Amino acid sequence: MNKTYCPSLTEYKRRLSREVKIGDLPMGGLNPIRVQSMTTVDTMDTLGSVEQTLRMVEAGCEYVRITAPSVKEAQNLLEIKKELRRRGCSVPLIADIHFTPNAAELAARIVEKVRVNPGNYADKKKFDVIEYTDASYAAEVDRIRERFRPLVQICRQYGTAMRIGTNHGSLSDRILSRYGDTPLGMVESALEFLRLCEEENYYDVVLSMKASNTQVMVQAYRLLVQKLDEEGLQPYPLHLGVTEAGEAEDGRIKSAVGIGTLLEDGLGDTVRVSLTEAPEAEAPVAKALIDRYTNRAAQAKPIRPLGADLALPLAPAGESFNESGPTTQSRRTTSAAPADTSAAVPIDPFQYHRRITREVLNLGGQNVPRVMVDISRLASVEYADLRAVGHLYSAFLDKFQMNDLGADYLYSGQRPVPFMLPNGLKEVVDYAAWLDAGRRADHFPVLTQAEYAGAGAKHAELNFVFHNLASLTAPALDQLRQDATAVIILYTDNAHAMPEIRRAFFELLNNGITNPVIINRQYPALTPEQTQLYAATDVGGLLLDGLGDGVVLSTELLPEREKAEWLQNIDQLNQLSFGILQAARTRMSKTEYISCPSCGRTLFDLQETTAMIRKRTDHLKGVKIGIMGCIVNGPGEMADADYGYVGVGKGKIALYRGQEVIKKSVPEAQAVDQLIDLMREDGRWVEKELVEEPVVG
Incomplete structure (x- = not known):
């Protein structure tokens, strides 16, 4: 089995990817790892979007993504861009597209980059179980490719970059039928679109494999790199992110577990930290993660490569647990040690085994x-x-x-x-x-x-x-x-x-x-x-x-x-x-909230709603609750959640058990109570205990 997915497992080396031009700020190649985030203001609110974009740029964003769920929002990207340029802001803009090829084709003529999700761009996600023959599967792929081809041609004509962004929770029924809910399915979903791009001689592509489950997310990125190399495809830049990470400390920890793990191995060309907070709060966290690697190669001490012989002396006595941890000056130096080899790696980097x-x-x-x-x-x-x-x-x-x-x-x-x-x-x-x-x-x-x-x-x-x-x-x-x-x-x-x-x-x-x-x-x-x-x-x-x-x-x-x-x-x-x-999904000790970071599609105040749900449910050890602002980030993005709270209209909420909708249009004022009732039906609800404040007499 080929376990190679990064330049080295023992030496810090950044993966050398293809450079992709995004406006005047290229990504990949020898460029720094870039910081980006996404606006939360309604895209039709031109001035609101502009003001928020300026705040994001001031906070450190180098790219700004804006949702374009329909043609009217895609058209308004032009007005937003004009106003930003009038104010002297040249930040590259990225249009975020779901479901609507027409919006993508329009946006690609306006902004510097478009993001498409292969799971719902001309494909379908109805949670249907469909048995495909090889012929029917191939026919469906051909249909999707023909629907995708015009966008590729427009992007090539206008010099617009593209992110093919797979999300774990929005894999299409077709992909799920063949590959299951797996990292391999995520990778194959993106590769179908990528192969067409290369057929059209279009290479300004960035790839992402986002999931709220950090194990799945890391495995998918690693597998993607391995598959690109295996198929002889270009080493495209990687956009890193843990989708729907949540808020506050939990969101930061979860983002660092997923994103940081990949950065350690030299993977990643741009980072977006998805917090249920104002987008200005995301950029500093992304920058803090990235900055750790600025001088990593120079600061790192040599690590014995895989396959090196055991010939090391015992560390001297006198280690201290109290100061900077047990330390020793005894360290092996190697000048002719064998390089890392896949055969010497005793774990499967693409599948979890304890x-x-x-x-x-x-x-x-x-x-x-x-x-x-x-x-x-x-x-x-x-x-x-x-x-x-x-x-x-x-x-x-x-x-x-x-x-x-x-x-x-x-x-x-x-x-x-x-x-x-x-x-x-x-x-x-x-x-x-x-x-x-x-x-x-x-x-x-x-x-x-x-x-x-x-x-x-x-x-x-x-x-x-x-x-x-x-x-x-x-x-x-x-x-x-x-x-x-x-x-x-x-x-x-x-x-x-x-x-x-x-x-x-x-x-x-x-x-x-x-x-x-x-x-x-x-x-x-x-x-x-x-x-x-x-x-x-x-x-x-x-x-x-x-x-x-x-x-x-x-x-x-x-x-x-x-x-x-x-x-x-x-x-x-x-x-x-x-x-x-x-x-890391190894010990569940509290309630987990899979909450999206908000965007212009959001139908309620995510931060306020998340805080309200947390107040009522934060004692439910190990229960995973998805809180999604719209149907795009609904049953798909909360793939790992036990229960879901999803905005489906103004003041209307859909409640989910797993990925199955249970109640379709609950008034927002009643939604949390009905969510708790659903947990009661399943035997998952326990009353919050009143714990006496501990004191010493």
Whole structure:
């Protein structure tokens, strides 16, 4: 199987794509990764669209997309463009087209780029199950190609670029009948249109494979690159995006998991972050994701290529979990190591499979990934402080209550917690502290590589040991292989972090090591926003490949801070850890909202409606609710949702169970109540508990 989908799995190299001219701002080739977003104002509101576009450009947008659902909106793009140019704004405009070839053909004569969705451009999505013969399938493809051909010819004549943008949720009935609801179906949907473009000698094409499910999205982009190469097609630029990512922290984490994973491997030429917020808020997030790679190649340390021999020394003693994570100056340098080879990659990059591990206590095996939280910097710990790790103490009841974001492990370092921890929370201490305390059975030690190599005493059930790629020598691997109590805490100090940790996982897989692994990332001198995006990329990218049985995040030891600030930091990292696991679809701990970012088609206030639905339903652990502003972004884009709330007219809502419409025209004022009634019918609804505010008496 050819597993090649990027220039290198161990060295940061950006994929060299074909340059596509979009107005005066080319994409792909050696150009920077571009930032874009989409207006939310009604396209017929010329001045409103212009003003919002100017705000978006000021926020960092290099391309601006505007919906054109019908011919009248497509025509009004000319007025918007004229006014923008009159005001001195030359930003390239992109027309967003669904269902309406006539609108696309008109818009292509006006704007610099058109976006078409092959799932609903001259194809159909009626959720019908149709059995196609080879002949009937080919005939349908020919019909669609003939309907698409005029647009290609117009774009070539006018020098207009095109994005062929497949969305996971809007695959046509025809594609679903042959390929199913799969990344391969997404890729083939785009390739049908792309092949016609090449037949017409038209190459100003950008491709996208967007989904709200990050696993599907990443697999589809990887498969697309592999298929382009396999078929000898041009290396077209890639537009990256997680569609319907949502709002606030969840939307940012989910976007970073999907987009960041691809950027790590050098894929992507433009980024759009889809948040249920004003479009001006999207560009800074996209730019923050992109900027991380500006100097990545220069900052990265060499990573042992796949296939290199194991001949590394053990890392020296003295690693610290408390500062910038366990560090070592011992690192292999290679001058004649073999290059990455597909045969040496022990995972399938196009399909999710979790790494098989032995179960150690509640880690590995079939257990969900666990969250460990570092509280070792706290000088003292009281009952109420555990609220920051999701365990709430009630003095009135004299007991703890764990919420859905309750950490599984607490790392207290050299200062064990001075009271009994609640059920469900286990304590991890430094090896020296474990020995000094008399080797307590209710404490689990964490050892450096040197301590572990020479340890005479270990816990009978569970021992954590720090490792990085450099320390995974043949003797170290043998010791791990024979120890049924060992769980690895895997870390790196390399700027090219995710690929190095992934490379370490490959070492474990290729050597048959089945010990569970906790992914440890530390972030010095970053803003909370950067920590959020970087951690979601580094950890999420590994989880998407089935790598990792837990996560522990830390920030660098900062100057003296008040205890309340430390607790706030701990709380943020705990929530971030659970958010990453959820975004990667590996541990569902809260309600998931698949909400579109709004556009000129939206029939209600998305931000207000999402907040209202969240207030009523945010206690429904693991339930996925799609909130879509129009029928275009309705049953298709919320493909993974359990329930859907979709605008179908002014003040009218359609309610869905999965992709089946249950109620077609519900008054907006009654829609949330009826959505809850639908959940009750299915046995998915539970009343929100009133949790007493935890206090210490």
